[in-house]
Amino acid sequence: MLTSDTYDVAIIGGGINGTGIARDAAGRGLKVFLCEQNDLASATSSASTKLIHGGLRYLEYYEFRLVREALIEREVLLNAAPHIIWPLRFVLPHVKGLRPAWMIRLGLFLYDHLGGRKKLPGSKGVRLAAHPAGAPLAPGMDKAFVYSDCWVQDARLVVLNAIDAQNRGAEINVGTECLSARREGDLWIVTVRQNGEERQIRARSLVNAAGPWCAELLENKVDAHKKQGIRLVQGSHIVVPKLFDHDYCYIFQNPDGRIVFAIPYEQDFTLIGTTDRDYKGDPAKVAIGSDEISYLCDLANTYFSRKITPTDVVWSYSGVRPLYGNADEDASAVTRDYVLEIDQQNDEAPLLNIYGGKITTYRKLAESALARLSPYLGNDEAPWTSGTPLPGGDMPNGNFDAYLAAMQQRFSWLPAAQLYRYVRNYGTLSDRIIANASDTAGLGQHLGGDVYENELRYLMKHEWARCADDVLWRRSKLGLHVTQDTATAIANWFAKNNPSLLTAPIGEGNEDK
Incomplete structure (x- = not known):
């Protein structure tokens, strides 16, 4: 029976696919519940090569649809989050005896033209002796090919999707394990555990976005008709x-x-x-x-x-x-394309299983997921995410450099490296950290390096950070830069502060105090 506490979509998994689907669904007016057993992006989604790319080598496996979709997505995502995504130029030295030059040229020609490239420069051949990239290389390499792709702060991309989903009404629960999910007619009854307490929710559909745990979930926790195995690489x-x-x-x-x-x-x-x-x-x-x-x-x-x-x-x-692949295939050759499968019989509640995928195509995966679920949910809202910035990405004309320059004028008292880190990580949300401060003393307790209490409080209140590792290795990579004393000070700060602030959405009228 439907009640006011019934969700349209319940999602298991707080990686890039789960949060991307949550954002898309919430933006279509659906009531969304997401649970993640650990931290957002705590597994595969923070362990990528951190590239938004078409996947040049996938052309060798004739993955043309995947490459084309990914190439189109490069510029869609670059426009959506210019603070955490930016262009890179890649140098591919030519080595005799490996892939021949004609094959590389053909691949790069396809790479330049499959995705309707607009912003990013195309590929070209260079002589390494006259190119900056040649100097660090070992002798014997004379020519190379240069092409474009993009960088992404992968864990931050996950968090930004979760923030936007919550701003649009989704309920995001971290540290929340799915214990079981069973069908009762046209509803799912999902039992979760958070902070040692169990809770049941009802949902009209269930999405298995548990990443490397998706097969285990089907085997042990979810009432599914088909138990699908996966290839873990x-x-x-x-x-x-x-x-x-x-x-x-x-x-x-x-x-x-x-x-x-x-x-x-x-x-x-x-x-x-x-x-x-x-x-x-x-x-x-x-x-x-x-x-x-x-x-x-x-x-x-x-x-x-x-x-x-x-x-x-x-x-x-x-x-x-x-x-989603055959165990007999070479691990590097198994497709990175995603597979979506609906598990449903008669008029019972649907289960959507997500297999595979790559971070570059997460947004298209989410659109495809909603296309599969919409007939069961009676929702015919159109896709909307392609032209909508992610939180912090709403810079004038998507111009990171111009926005950084404007922030440097506004906050000239902030050390340049610290302000750059704020703007690179948080974009237009940097204002919520700096708030009304007029000097570094106004940023709260100093924990060492360029880490101040305002940033930690923002991350705890608005980005679900619950411990030092969430900050040092996922919300940022400060763990590579700060001293052990600072890392310990951050851990102590979290131990002393109440994590009950974790659920406040970022929206109008919800400023940090």
Whole structure:
């Protein structure tokens, strides 16, 4: 029986797919409930290579639809969030004996034209001896190809979708585990546990966006007709002190057919990844192996003059991608395309299972999910997210540099690096952190470095941050920059402050106090 407490859509999983669907659904006037057992973006969605890209190598597997959709999405997302997404130029050195030059040129021609590129510059060939990207490379590489893609702060993209979903009426619950979901006729009865207390909600539809746990959810917790297995593939990255001083990124080929990126990261570092290998076990316990570290170091050493060893690694991370594919296929060849399946019989409540996907196409995945659910929900609202900025992305003309310059004039008392970090992370929401301060003393307690209490309070109140790790490694990458004393001070601050402030939406008339 429908009641005022019945949701139209209940979503299990607070990664990019879950929060993207929540945002789209809430914007169409649907009543949305989302639960995430840990933190937003605490698994696969914060363990990506952090690129909004078409996936150049997917052309080799004839994934033309996926590549075209992803290429179109690059500029859609660039317009939606210019503070956390920005263009990059990639350098692909040509190496004899690997992919021939004609194949690379053909691939880049398709890459330039499949997606109707408007803002990003096209590809070209360069001589490395006369190009800035040539200097750090080992001798023997003469020419390269340069093309465009985009960078994204992946975990922040997840959080911004959750913020917008909540602003539009969705209920976002972190630290909330789904214990079970069963059908009662045309409704789902979902039991969740938060802070040790159990709660039941009703929903007209259920979305399984649990990422690497989606198959386990079907097997053990959800009343489903079909128990679908998935292919779990581990991808790992390492971070080392920066290997070059320019803004170009590298995409390197390897004799095993894999490609690896080397990307300027957090001003002082280089990010290198990723690996691809099958994973067995609990996705929550995934960790980089010593063989993966050696593989990435060895590949980097093949291309760079400056050599690195595992002792140079200052940070590493691993994620598990839930792919819809055959266990006999090579892990790097399994499709990154998404598959949506409706599980429903007769007139009972529908279950939508989300398999696969990549961060670049999350918005299109959400539109597809709503297209599949709408007939069951009687909702015929049109897609709306393609032209709507994400929170903090509503800068005049989408111009990050102009907005930063205006903020530097307004807040000339703030250290330039600190203000840049605010604007790069929070965009137009930076005002909520700076508030009415006229000097750094007005930003609250100083916890070390450029971290002040106002920022932590904002993150706790508006972005569901509950502990130091949420701030240091997902809402930001301050963990790479602050001292251990500052990290401890942040942990102590969270221990002393009440996390009951977590549910306040960001909207008109809801300023931080």
